[in-house]
Amino acid sequence: MDSDHNLSTPVDDYFRSHLPNQTTGGNRQWLYPRATSGRFTRWRTVVAIGLLTALFAGPFVWVNGHPLFLFNVLERRFIFFGVTFWPQDFYLVAIGLITFIVFIALFTVVFGRVFCGWICPQTIFMEMVFRKIESWIEGDYTARKRLDAGPWTTEKIIKKGTKYSVFFLISFLISNTFLAYLIGRQEWLALITDGPGKHLGSLAAILLFTGVFYAVFAYLREIVCTTICPYGRLQSVLLDKNSLLVAYDYVRGEPRGKLKKDSVDRKGDCIDCKLCVQVCPTGIDIRNGTQMECINCTACIDACDDIMTKINRPLGLIRMDSQQGIETRQPFRITGRILAYTAVLASLVGLLVFLLVGRPALDVTVLRAPGQLFQREANNRISNLYSVEVINKTYxxxxxxxxxxxxxxxxxxxxxxxRVQPGELTKTLFFISLPEKAIRGNKTTLTIDVRVGDAVVDQIETTFLGPVNPE
Structure with missing residues (x-):
């Protein structure tokens, strides 16, 4: 190779026009990732166990008699970490979503697509649950490949039937967990104890989502990451040369070639064993450079480090680094772009905290009753009818x-x-009457103090309709 440019040029550019799970004829090529072991795999396993535990325990954890999480779309009631949000709090939800998007942008700018490989539920379930079950039942990656290519024997029918039955049961468990997040623990337990015959609609919904999860993990698999999920395309916009990602050190690794004893030709550290390709859950060759399909799962790092140890070469031929770091050998540095994202994120977090702390305990809405003008009462008084909604946001x-x-x-x-009960929406009607002589126009502005004890927690302004007093 004559220059750094040539050193960085992929050996094979077929990947630019074809997906890694696509054959030359355009059909799908089933992937059989090889199992890995190593420090990153161990840490990913620890993170996955923690996140899976939190996911399945979330809807059943209650604090002070209330759920920790609830996403009740039908009743428009949401609980995050024990704090209840109602439709009137939509502005808080909107600011929270904007904050989350900015956080994802900042996280991607700094660490690339590591969210996909370490935190995303799709990856965790696929690699840490379904793929492991598949290996336990059908064997390692070579055994699975032989089984799929072979004829339908009794052994194959038993193994496939067992695997897909377990897949369906796990999908059913996931579906029930998400339903518990939507309707709450008590309502979910009622569905289970009452029997499916009394809740056919809910049972149909559970079976529908079970089918969706089953299709994702039994068939779609890496297609979700490489084709369906929009985040892979979003990262292409957010990444730059200073972003940390799973990268192949082509300066050190090229020219690649098989390791030969007593060879006079000095090659790079890459011995072209292709283990990094074999362990990749999306089927890419990381040596071709940064690719949208890479989910930063770090499986290739563990595989490559294992080979480097065996051939007595330094670790880190594939490592978490930036393109700038590989080219210049300079350590990661904080850029102005990162500081700008951080400043925006800190401002949004501060605003969100301020609004949450200052959120009133009661949310009161007072409206004039529709279709009503005013009524005359005894003692020359005029009255208007109003509707009121009160939400108690406390426990x-x-x-x-x-x-x-x-x-x-x-x-x-x-x-x-x-009295307003905790976490409930109360509706009622009330009349306000004024002496007719106190009315100076057809519309009079009224202010109503909302009191909890002796404290004024809110002030509501409304209009009062009445006849015009000629005096």
Whole structure:
């Protein structure tokens, strides 16, 4: 090779026009990733166990009598870490989503697509659950390949039937877990104890999602990461030469070639064993450079380090590094782009914390009753009818009073409202009456204090309709 440019040029550029799981004829090529072992694999296993435990325990963990997480779309009630959010808190959810997107952008700018390989539920379930079960039942990657290529024997039918039955049961478990997140622990337990005959709609939904999960993990697999998921394309925009990612050190590794004793030709450290390709769950060759299909799972790092140890060469031929770091041998540095993302993220987090701390305990909405003008009452008084909705965002019952600031205004409820139960939406109606002589226009602005005990927790402004007083 004559130059650094040539050193960085992939040996085979077929990957640029074809997906790694695609044959020359355009059909799908089934992947059989080889199992790995090593420091990154061990850490990924620890992270996966922790995340899987949190996922399955999440809907069943309650704090002070309330769920830690709940995503009840039907009732529009959401609980994050024990804090309840209602539709009136949509602005908080929107800011939270923007904050999360900025965090993902910052995380990708710094660490590439490591989220996909270490945290994404698709990868964790596929590599740490379904793939391991497949290996336990059918054998290692060569045994699985032979089994799929062979005829349908009794052994193959038993192994395939067992594997797909276990896959379906795990998918059913995942579906039930997500349902528990949506409707809550108590309602989910009611579905289980009452029997499926009383909840046919819920059973149909569970079976539908079970089928989706089963199809993803039994058939689609890496297609979710390489084709369906938009994050792979998003990272192409966010990455730059300073982003940390799983990278092949072509400066040290090329020209690659088989290791030969007493050879006078000095080659690079890569012996072209292709283990990095064999262990890749998306089937790419990391030596071709940064690719959208790479999920930064670090399996190729463990495989390559194992070979480097055996041939007595330094570790890290494939490692977490930046393109700039490989080219210049300079350590990772914080760039202005990273600082800008960090500043935006810190501002959004600060704003979100400020709004959460200042969020009122009660959310009150007062509206004039539709289709109503005003009513005349005894003693020359005019009244208007209003509807009120009160949401108690705390976990304790709150005594509530509505007090008009106008001294001559009288407020009376159609149905008494003295106490709002925790986490509930309460609706009722009330009348406000004013002396006719106090009305100076067809619309009068009224202010209502919402009190919990002696403290004013909110002030509501509304309009009062009445006849124009000629005096």
């Amino acid at each position: 304790g019952a709150l005594p509530v009073r509505f007090v008009p600031q106008q001294a001559d205004a009288v407020l009376r409820f159609v149905q008494p409202l003295n």
